[in-house]
Amino acid sequence: MLRSISRSMIFCIILLPANLLAAAERKTADAVLVADSRNLSGIMAWWANLFNESHFYFALLTIVVVPLAGIVLGTAADVLIGRIGIDLKSRALREG
DSSP states (O other), X not given: OHHHHHHHHHHHHHHHHHHHHHHHHOOOOOOOOOOOOTTOOTHHHHXXXXXXXXXXXXXXXXXXXXXXXXXXHHHHHHHHHHHTTOOOSOOOOOOO
16 A cells, blocks of 8 residues: 555656646646627626626536436426336336
8 A cells, every 4th residue: 555655655756847848838828718609698798798707606506406306307307206006116027
């Protein structure tokens, strides 16, 4: 275990100066991320404008909406599958 940790530390020590020098070689312009909301309307326009105004609030709202959508779609699928007669609550295989 100690040998593995020491090898990892030596590897990082050797590569760290190379990474620092490589990062300083070229200067690039910062990318600007914007959503084109000119042809959108309704909730899609609101979502695009939220993305353009604040990436933080967009990320927070996305973190809330995606799991909620999963819960709603999963529950709807369970209800639909139950309606057509497939029993997902029982784990016993009834083959034959």
